[in-house]
Amino acid sequence: MIYSRNAFGATPDLPALCVEHYEGAPLSYMTDIAVDRMGALTGAAAVVPTTTRTIKQFKRIGLPGAPWRYAITTNGGNILDNGVPDMRWRTALDAEVRTTAATLSQISAELRSRTADSWATRFRIADHLFCYLVVDLATFPADFLAEWDAWCRPRGWSASQQGRKIYTMPAAVCKSRAVAEVRRRLVDSGELSPDSRLLAAGDGALDAEMLRTADAAIRPRHGELEQLNWTSPNLTVTTATGIRAGEEILDWFLSSSAR
Structure with a gap:
């Protein structure tokens, strides 16, 4: 809207x-x-x-x-x-996430280890529930999203892109x-x-x-x-x-x- x-x-x-x-x-x-x-x-x-x-x-x-x-x-x-x-x-909802998925701290630590200052301009935690990156689309690695999503899925999370934002979200x-x-x-x-x-x-x-x-x-x-x-x-x-x-x-x- x-x-x-x-x-x-x-x-x-x-x-x-x-x-x-x-x-x-x-x-x-x-x-x-x-x-x-x-x-x-x-x-x-x-x-x-x-x-x-x-x-x-x-x-x-x-x-x-x-x-x-x-x-x-x-x-x-x-x-x-x-x-x-x-x-x-x-x-x-928080209780369900705790019992069905990796913790936000675990996900955040892994995500930070995979990012570089050359293309990730910001990292944010949203209401203590999920996290997202703001990226430079010109330098954002083409294979990052698919690889990150594949790592997240077995751990009860997923990744998706919305413009310059890469969201990492619990399945619940x-x-x-x-x-x-x-x-x-x-x-x-x-x-x-x-x-x-x-x-x-x-x-x-x-x-x-x-x-x-x-x-x-x-x-x-x-x-x-x-x-x-x-x-x-x-x-x-x-x-x-x-x-x-x-x-x-x-x-x-x-x-x-x-x-």
């Missing part, structure tokens, strides 16, 4: 509203049309923002339509209920699981009917399972899933790329939620 100026695509000078600042500087934008559509969508459906961002990173964003009852951050590692992290969810941490839990809560509380359709959008490999398990899903014609040519029987792919794809996705949500 939000795009940096470098990700605008074919319309780099398009007027847009800044919805995120970082260290006082504008960072992410939505078009005026997307802002209007987002506001309309929050009146038509139960919107649950879902992101790989940490809680702190998510709270930098001023999406139209906020606040929401629920939001999902850290790739499903955290569920926010009225902005407050649900510790029961997180505690249970998945957006689709958190989305299913939030949907269950909304149905149990009577805020959703049991036959309500689940609609989802995403553009990265970490979104694939969430898209696949939705009743209907959409992805833009750019990003990691586009590069992988990823598809699913329930999937729509936008015609537009860049920030215009955000408008098309919101139009699709509004049309689909009215059915």
